[in-house]
């Protein structure tokens with residue numbers, strides 16, 4: 001498989017002797033991801049949206065980029081290629097951090 005998401009990487013990772021993480025270690029790692037990724041992501045999103053609310057011109061451009069790259073069907077998972085193509089959106093998120 002060519003999947004590169006963190007769960008696939010975690011379940012396929014092995015040390016030099018070829019041993020994988022145990023079930024308990026996997027569960028502990030996932031708990032760490034949830035803890036580390038929840039507030040950080042929601043607070044980053046909150047600040048980004050606040051910044052955009054203060055810059056309607058930029059908000060309009062970000063919206064435009066999204067419709068251009070993602071099209072009308074928003075009820076689906078976006079691809080890595082689409083994520084990479086969201087240049088302005090990425091720049092706004094990075095400036096906010």
Ligand code: HEM
Pocket residue numbers: 006032033034036037038040041044
């Ligand atoms: C915008 C969202 C996020 C921000 C701002 C953020 C910020 C950070 C920062 C600053 C550190 C370094 C802490 C230090 O070494 O002093 C860190 C580490 C870490 N983050 Fe995030 N994070 C975010 C999202 C996530 C997500 C979604 C995950 C889980 C998938 C995650 C998992 C981790 C883990 C596991 C570490 C420790 C890495 C290590 O072992 O050194 N983070 N994060």
